[in-house]
Amino acid sequence: MSDPLLKVEALRIALAGNRTTYNAVEEVSFEIGRGEAFGLVGESGCGKSITALAVMGLLRPPLSLAGGRIVLDGEEIHDASAAEMRRLRGKRIAMIFQEPMTALNPLSPVGRQIAEMFVLHEGMGWSEAMDRAEEALRQVRVPSPERRIRDYPHQLSGGMRQRVMIAIALACSPELLVADEPTTALDVTVQAEIIDLMAELCAAKGTAVLMISHDLGLVANMCRRVAVMYAGRIVEAQPAEAIFKTPRHPYTRGLINSLPRLGERSRRGRQKLQEIAGTVPAIAGYPAGCRFNPRCPEATDVCRVVPPEATPLPADGLVRCHHHG
Amino acid sequence: MAEQPLLALDDLAVHFKVGGALAGGVRTLKAVDGVTLDVKPGECLGLVGESGCGKSTLALAIMGLIPPTHGHIRLDGVDLGQRQRLETARTVQMVFQDPYASLNPRQTVRRTLADPLRLHGVTDRAELDTRVKDMMDRVGLRPDHADRYPHEFSGGQRQRIGIARALILKPRLVICDEPVSALDVSIRAQIINLLLELKDELGLAYIMISHDLGVVEHVSDRVAVMYLGRIVEQGGWQEIFENPRHPYTRALIAAIPDPFHRAAVSARAKAKGEIASALNPPPGCHFNPRCPLKADLCVAEVPTLDAVAPGHRAACHFRDRTG
Numbered sequence: 001m002s003d004p005l006l007k008v009e010a011l012r013i014a015l016a017g018n019r020t021t022y023n024a025v026e027e028v029s030f031e032i033g034r035g036e037a038f039g040l041v042g043e044s045g046c047g048k049s050i051t052a053l054a055v056m057g058l059l060r061p062p063l064s065l066a067g068g069r070i071v072l073d074g075e076e077i078h079d080a081s082a083a084e085m086r087r088l089r090g091k092r093i094a095m096i097f098q099e100p101m102t103a104l105n106p107l108s109p110v111g112r113q114i115a116e117m118f119v120l121h122e123g124m125g126w127s128e129a130m131d132r133a134e135e136a137l138r139q140v141r142v143p144s145p146e147r148r149i150r151d152y153p154h155q156l157s158g159g160m161r162q163r164v165m166i167a168i169a170l171a172c173s174p175e176l177l178v179a180d181e182p183t184t185a186l187d188v189t190v191q192a193e194i195i196d197l198m199a200e201l202c203a204a205k206g207t208a209v210l211m212i213s214h215d216l217g218l219v220a221n222m223c224r225r226v227a228v229m230y231a232g233r234i235v236e237a238q239p240a241e242a243i244f245k246t247p248r249h250p251y252t253r254g255l256i257n258s259l260p261r262l263g264e265r266s267r268r269g270r271q272k273l274q275e276i277a278g279t280v281p282a283i284a285g286y287p288a289g290c291r292f293n294p295r296c297p298e299a300t301d302v303c304r305v306v307p308p309e310a311t312p313l314p315a316d317g318l319v320r321c322h323h324h325g
Numbered sequence: 326m327a328e329q330p331l332l333a334l335d336d337l338a339v340h341f342k343v344g345g346a347l348a349g350g351v352r353t354l355k356a357v358d359g360v361t362l363d364v365k366p367g368e369c370l371g372l373v374g375e376s377g378c379g380k381s382t383l384a385l386a387i388m389g390l391i392p393p394t395h396g397h398i399r400l401d402g403v404d405l406g407q408r409q410r411l412e413t414a415r416t417v418q419m420v421f422q423d424p425y426a427s428l429n430p431r432q433t434v435r436r437t438l439a440d441p442l443r444l445h446g447v448t449d450r451a452e453l454d455t456r457v458k459d460m461m462d463r464v465g466l467r468p469d470h471a472d473r474y475p476h477e478f479s480g481g482q483r484q485r486i487g488i489a490r491a492l493i494l495k496p497r498l499v500i501c502d503e504p505v506s507a508l509d510v511s512i513r514a515q516i517i518n519l520l521l522e523l524k525d526e527l528g529l530a531y532i533m534i535s536h537d538l539g540v541v542e543h544v545s546d547r548v549a550v551m552y553l554g555r556i557v558e559q560g561g562w563q564e565i566f567e568n569p570r571h572p573y574t575r576a577l578i579a580a581i582p583d584p585f586h587r588a589a590v591s592a593r594a595k596a597k598g599e600i601a602s603a604l605n606p607p608p609g610c611h612f613n614p615r616c617p618l619k620a621d622l623c624v625a626e627v628p629t630l631d632a633v634a635p636g637h638r639a640a641c642h643f644r645d646r647t648g
Contacts, residue, residue, distance in 0.1 A: 260544075
């Protein structure tokens, strides 16, 4: 990709244990173009959320950046100072979290929390900033924003809180929005609304999205390209349509085939779900070679010894499997 | 008369008193509000709804853990209140959502599985041992792990322990409350397959509570959709998923992202806004503020759960309008 907005290269994140240090994430590379929505999918513990935190410069001990580069718009930010990152966060890159109740300040009215963005990053006075906050609430379709700006987070429903989070994140029209499981805590019908809202606002502002989720279906709907992570590594990346039609990694195939899909039973009758054997390995017990090999139906001797290299696929895709053929 | 249902709920209501003098007076929260439903032996009933719709309260009432405010819960035709507690426990059991929170961390698997047997009069050591090990084997756990503690197992294995505990007394009805939603995605298929195998093998009836419509469609024989304490639609799984008659059911189905048909969701089917508080539900049809078909009638009158086809009922004034 020529001139991407965000470039993550050979990212390594270390987790300091009692005696040893583990690599919680390694060899993670991806690029996100301007205005592009990119999805990072995986199960709990695969390293997707800490990858997002690394991009935000929010890794804290026992986690630390141990290698690789993070480049935003041609500028290296992985070694930026705390002050530089503070100027960047909220202004050029913003983040929304899974649980809006814990991400919002319970002691401050939501209007003030939005207005803060304009005061801090755009040097606005408070009264003008409050007007802008009301406008921002209107944009995320919170009903009667003129009253809602005075509400505290506990007075809002889960969906409304997440709308407030989106309003804060998009207040300064950032170039990149990092969304970590933004709808997991919400009901399904509300989830659909929030995803639509995010997609619409980001498209209107030209904001690129790094969407983190365990839900492959949700990510594929919202994002143009998707990367699948397993045990700290990206095992496959492809355009969203391709990853469902022609998944190349056995883990991706397993994920897609293991979930009951709406309408499938009507079409083909009840089929036994395909299981992925075993369980996700713990970080202290990552197997040698390909980390998926103990659970993989196609594993051979080479998989147990040699970690597979990334093989490029069309459209900036990749697959990390010895038997991807 | 058809075969006697294993479980029959008759106009069941569970109301809670909340608040007090300091919180602006006592108010009534109608968590379950007039639910009539039955489950036949060996049948899987899917119970769908969003958080706060009352589906978990309904489950606890069936388990005898919350007394109903009015209406009846009958097991094998006998009112729950008239039955012996232990006898009920041998008929209905429950599998919980979170296998981390629902197992006693200080009890070995053996103790977790043997205690109910002891309570129900099995005292012979050899028999206890055999039944514990048989059950572990049946749910896919290694019997030689009987003396391990919950923390020594993975999430999926823990849920297998939870299932074994529910089945050890050979119940005929198992209430599964979101049995896979706390598990890793790659583990869910294992547990769903196991539950279906056990159902066929042991002739179990399930109430499968879930917000995941893919799972519900896969496992259910019949489906009931709940909204703010009331059943808004019920019917055979195929009827519900292919010919949904309540706008809320349509909204639930439309909200599922279908990765194979991107953005094919009909905007008309989507629900607006969020579920209202059960403390202050909208008048008439509870769904009316979010409904694309809303009319004056919907505010004035509560729709009854009436038949739209054999075995298929919907509580909507416009149940004959499809789409």
